[in-house]
Amino acid sequence: MAQQRLRLTITVQDGVTKKPVSGASVFIAETKAGAKADSLGNALINHAPGVLTVYVSAVGYIRGRETIVLDFNKRIVYALQPRSTDLEEVDVRATREDQNIRTVQMGQIQLSMPELKRMPVVLGEPDILKALALQAGVTTAGEGAGGFNVRGGRSDQNLVLVDGAPLFNTSHLLGFYTNINPDLVQDVSLSKGAFSAQYGGRVSSLLLMSTRNGNKDGWRLSGGVSPVSVRAVVDGPITRRLTLLAGGRIAFPNYLLQVFPSPSVKNSRAFFYDANLKLTYTPDERNTIALSAYRSQDNFRFPGDTLYGWNSQVLTGRWSYLVQPNLQLNLTALYSGYHLNVDGVKPGLTFRFASYIEQREGKADLFYTLRQKYKVQVGANGILYQIQTGDVQPTGENSSINPQRTAPEHGRELGAYVNTEWELTPKISFQAGLRCSAFALLGARTVYDYAPNGPRSPETVTDSARYGSGQAVQTYGGLEPRLALRVQVATHTAVKASAGRTRQYVNLISNTTAITPLDFWKLSDRYVPPQIADQVSLGVFQNLRDNAFEVSVEGYYKRLQNQIEYRYGANLILNPTLETALLQAAGRAYGVEFGVSSNKGRLTGQLNYTYARSLVSVQTPYDELRINNGAYYPSYIDRPHTLNVQARWAMSHNWSFSANFVYYTGVPATYPDGQYTYNGEPVQDYSRRNADRIPDYHRLDVAFSKDTRFNKAQRRYGIWTLGVYNVYAHKNPYSIYFTRFNQRTEAYRLSVFGTLIPSIAYNFYF
DSSP: OOOOOEEEEEEEEETTTOOBOTTOEEEETTTOOEEEOOTTSEEEEEEOSEEEEEEEEOTTBOOEEEEEEESSOEEEEEEEOBSSSSGGGSOTTOOOTTHHHHSSOOSEEEOOHHHHTTSOOGGGOOOHHHHHTTSTTEEOSSTTOBSOEETTOOGGGEEEEETTEEOSOOEEGGGTEESSOGGGEEEEEEEOSSOOTTOOSOSSEEEEEEEOOOOSSSOEEEEEEOSSEEEEEEEEESSSSEEEEEEEEEEOOHHHHTTSSOHHHHTOEEEEEEEEEEEEEOSSSSEEEEEEEEEEEEEEEOSSSEEEEEEEEEEEEEEEEEEETTEEEEEEEEEEEEEEEEEEOSTTOOEEEEEEEEEEEEEEEEEEEETTTEEEEEEEEEEEEEEEEEEEEEOSTTOOOOOEEOOOEEEEEEEEEEEEEEEEETTEEEEEEEEEEEEEEESSEEEEEEOTTSOOOGGGEEEEEEEOTTOEEEEEEEEEEEEEEEEEEETTEEEEEEEEEEEEOEEEEOSSSSBOTTOEEEEOOSSSOOEEEEEEEEEEEEEETTTTEEEEEEEEEEEEEEEEEEOTTOOOTTOTTGGGGEEEEEEEEEEEEEEEEEOSSSEEEEEEEEEEEEEEEOOOSOGGGOSGGGOOEEOTTOOSEEEEEEEEEEOSTTEEEEEEEEEEOOOEEOOOOEEEEETTEEEEEOOSTTOEEOOOEEEEEEEEEEEOOSSTTOOSEEEEEEEEESTTOOOOOSEEEEEEETTEEEEEEEOSSOSOEEEEEEEEEO
């Protein structure tokens, strides 16, 4: 008679965060049986009854040992303790050292939060987006510019999620800082290529940021002080099953702005704050309920008479239910909003301009894992959009401003997906997914018809149609396939390929190279079809010297449809016929990214070089609307050459030294190439868009850090960081502008940070 076999399920969790530890090893000493934990932290072993000695281990954790009496089907939860008991000193990714070789995903960047806080950054404030901009394929429009660009994509083409909710604005202080407090963040992951079919709505990249859960074992306090801000985070257990994480940051940069050489910066006034709250409730081992809230506020006053204010609010509720050890259901409801106010305070011309975007979403996701080698995800979501592109109202009794308001926009987006990952053999695995999305622009709305034989303009309106509230005005949709393949050609070498299509139904309207307060969001409509991107990529990844060094080469090609470009002299603000100012364009981006990183030893760091192009073409039958005669020309984010070097040296007595060097090609610009006379006045002539470039950018930053701990188990300690940004005080130009002076055209260079900037920061943990 065959011996009875019982099921032993061990769920492996991080002893600090209580999150699953995927890939953990479970080993039974008596019979040498073992298993690997899946993405939910579950390891399943069928074994004969008896007294078992079970060992549990994972990279970055202290090996655990447990004696178990197996007399019936049993499920236990085992908490692995990090090698350092303090969260800030642990790489919480819980991934293998050779993760870049073993996983099917490519084009991914994961940040280490401990290293982020030791990097030399402007004014001493740790910054997530500034750290991402040091990676291959990621750039920004320049110093003091909001947003970021990935592989030739524009800033609005990045899907940025915080605990699953989108952020429509990612920067404080007009781009100087990321608007998420790094002290609250546990994981940061950026996907530059074909990301999972679980996500949609943007055509360039996916940035996932998740905040920490509150500590279950006791209350903790951490934070930091820098020249511009004060940060504080508190977390701990309210009850045995309910934890709290709360944090905030407030800034006071006015006195520092006065030291910058740029008049537009030194005479400005600014203020911002942000705050996070997270409650996590675990009524039992199968259920987890989390509620996350976020709010930020910025105020900025340029020299003159205008005050800008903008804020973001995010609220997310999530229920996770472990149906079976290998089957999990997640239900999520969220709200995200971004609001802008511009106040004019000039006597007699006082006004308030407002615009906003709001998103309400519900989604369900089901995750199934079969013996760690086959994973399936299915899900669906629904989104409601509400957008106000512009509303200006006079303020005060003596204002001569006339009220004006554009019609609000309403939209509905539905999506469903299936995503699979299958390890065919230990050396071959693939990921395949299919997403289906459908979008509808909803009324109430008036849609104009234009004369068919000429460019759209307010003067060529021939008719209009009125749609009632909730009525479908325009619909779009389609399939979005995703595919990725990994082939391990040697023990430490893998070749990966990926391809995917994405669609985007919301667009940021801006005629500047960087995100500004006056940019606004717009939904796709009859004249603005959704953006579509098709991207293919191929890469080779190799690890050397027991994973101490990582070498990678990735190439990509991206084709974009329905990009938004602008007519010369376009009027965007409060334009009731905005479609007359917009042009439909095609885009293409391609490049090669080369990277080398050192992960072990006293000297660590990375070097990456990127050759990349981003081109756009406006092709129209009307000569007066063609840009550069319809030929492809460099987009405003085209940077052929980018070099980033990072290094960190671990010194004695808990001191460390870090340095960053950055070089990239100057962004395209349009310079006047002549002049003509109109009504007796000289007028500058601009014949070709983006035919010139501002000078190249380069910068060196350094920092020294001192950790006050005597050992890694010490829970109360501080980290001092002394840094210098732009060590050799290079006056990197942000833009070049031209003015007329004494019958001559003269060029002027605008630099945001035209000098070196020393800083000191202190982070504390209690």
